[in-house]
Amino acid sequence: QVQLVESGGGLVQAGGSLRLSCAASGSIFSIDAMGWYRQTPGKERELVATIGSGENAYYANSMKGRFTISRNNAKNTVYLQMNSLKPEDTAVYYCSARYKYPRPDTWGQGTLVTVSS
Numbered sequence: 001q002v003q004l005v006e007s008g009g010g011l012v013q014a015g016g017s018l019r020l021s022c023a024a025s026g027s028i029f030s031i032d033a034m035g036w037y038r039q040t041p042g043k044e045r046e047l048v049a050t051i052g053s054g055e056n057a058y059y060a061n062s063m064k065g066r067f068t069i070s071r072n073n074a075k076n077t078v079y080l081q082m083n084s085l086k087p088e089d090t091a092v093y094y095c096s097a098r099y100k101y102p103r104p105d106t107w108g109q110g111t112l113v114t115v116s117s
Contacts, residue, residue, distance in 0.1 A: 002024055002028065003024070004024055005022070006093065006111040007111060009093060020079065031100070033098045034095065035096045036095060037094045048093070057070075068083075078095060088115075092111065
């Protein structure tokens with residue numbers, strides 16, 4: 001089992017930047033890929049970006065060019081650098097871990113990002 005703890009959320013003005021962190025602990029060796037998702041009230045959780053063990057990254061179209069996902073394997077941490085933030089980026093951001101073998105993904109508790117106009 002893996003535990004995930006997100007941090008770095010907060011209030012920022014439109015056009016500003018934030019960096020989210022997701023620290024993983026537990027059975028790190030079992031993780032295949034990690035990702036960031038976000039959710040706003042009344043909407044389904046949506047993909048932001050994922051990064052595989054080979055550091056291959058995938059982004060949702062609306063995040064390309066503004067968000068960058070990266071990982072520091074030595075620190076067991078995944079980051080999400082968010083630039084040029086817009087009010088519509090306001091959401092709770094969740095970190096996820098996908099395993100190498102079939103089992104449900106693990107989710108963090110979420111961190112709130114609020115972008116003011």
